[in-house]
Amino acid sequence: MRIVFSTQEISDTGHCVRFFTSHMAVWVYADDKLIYSVEQLHSVFGNSPGVIWNFVDIPSETEQLTVIVRAAYPQVRQKKIDFYAGDTGRMYKYLLYSSEAEVIVSLLEIMVGVVLIGYWLMAHKRVPIERDISYFGVFALLTGIWTFNETKMATILISSRTACAFVSAVSLMLMIPPFVQFMKCFWKIKDRWISETICVMAYLNFVIQMLLQLTGILGLRQISLEDLVC
Structure with missing residues (x-):
């Protein structure tokens, strides 16, 4: 796309242009000069640049931006x-402030997950306590990690977007077993x-996707039933 x-x-x-890309390589030229790029990577985390808010400062006397x-x-x-033009600092502040609520909720989920897991680890050897607390703690922790990585603030502040996309995908895949086990216990x-079959299928899906990802056959965002059948 040009x-x-x-x-x-x-x-x-x-004198700044902002736009959002999801798993895309980007090149921006001021007239004929390359001023900004996001290259496609090749690593164990995937071949995608990840999800990025791109901020491009335009040099003075530029006539055409490509x-x-x-x-x-x-x-x-x-x-x-969608492209937005404006002052660099103001656009950064707008995105950061607009995602404050999302970040707070995500961090609370992570904190709740850590506290519940820690509580179960310390208490279950001393007193009889159901495992549903630990299952819910793992589910909350994974949900918090996933939602935090999807916030605008994380997209801007964390530079390794490929690793973040990988962590988000892994967290999303691993949510199913603890949620199923929590519902069963609660x-x-x-x-x-039934519950064991769901969990086994979820773990099998995780293992297959990781093998395809780490061997470079298919990236996590590429994998579908059609791909696996073909």
Whole structure:
């Protein structure tokens, strides 16, 4: 995808352009000079640059700004990218302040998860205590990690976006077993094979996706039932 702007469209509002990309390589040219790039990476965490808020400061006397984006995977092609122009500092502050509530909730989830897991580890050897506390603690911890990595603040402040995308995907896949076990213990559901089958399938899915990711056959964002069958 190639997008071309006249700097006259931007200069009235500021000298910075902001846009959001998900698993895309980016190159920005001021006239014919490359001024910003996000390259596609090749690592154990994946071949995707991850999810990024791009901030590009435009040099003075630039007449034309050209933005080129390329999807890391066909499955994650973006149909539309929204561009915003303005002052760099103000745009940073806007994104950071607008995600404060999300960050607070995510950190609370992580804290609750750590406290519950720690409480169960210390208490279960001394007094009879159900395992549902530990299951819920693991679920809350994984949920908090996933939601925090998806916030605008994390997208801006954490530079290793590829690793963050990997951690988010892993957290999301591992949520299912502790949630199923928590529901089983909390509601005292007397089944065995249904919950165990769900957990085994979730762990099997995790192992298969990790093997495909680490061997470079398919990235986490590429993997689907169609890919596995084909």
